[in-house]
Amino acid sequence: MHTNNQLPQPSRGRRTYSPEFKAQLVAACRIPGMSVASVARNHGINHNILHRWLRELSEPGALRLPGVIDKAVPAFIELPITESIAPAVVAADSVHVEIQRGDLSIKLCWPASAASACTQWLLELLR
Numbered sequence: 001m002h003t004n005n006q007l008p009q010p011s012r013g014r015r016t017y018s019p020e021f022k023a024q025l026v027a028a029c030r031i032p033g034m035s036v037a038s039v040a041r042n043h044g045i046n047h048n049i050l051h052r053w054l055r056e057l058s059e060p061g062a063l064r065l066p067g068v069i070d071k072a073v074p075a076f077i078e079l080p081i082t083e084s085i086a087p088a089v090v091a092a093d094s095v096h097v098e099i100q101r102g103d104l105s106i107k108l109c110w111p112a113s114a115a116s117a118c119t120q121w122l123l124e125l126l127r
Helices: 019-029 036-042 047-058 112-125
Strands: 094-101 104-111
Touching: 019 036, 019 047, 036 047, 094 112, 104 112
Parallel strands: none
Antiparallel strands: 094 104
């Protein structure tokens, strides 16, 4: 008499994924430099499934994944300025430098005609 001691293994049924999970993976695929295959591999799914979700979201008039809402992000938001901002008045005939390095704080006003000397002095100071 021959007996088989192995129990039959349950077959893997069709997996279901939540809309939030699908949206999360699709968003990860849209990150610049991120590959669809790596996202699929990292989440234990076949890359073809992820490609299908991407197609479904990009086709015009196609069904959208449930629970996914397209949110347009404005490129520019105009903000009102409540008080006028006066430009800083700086004499055109001088070089103004403000340096803060550790505990050292220096405000320097140097004649523009001697700008090269100012450069040399600053190089010596910052060594």
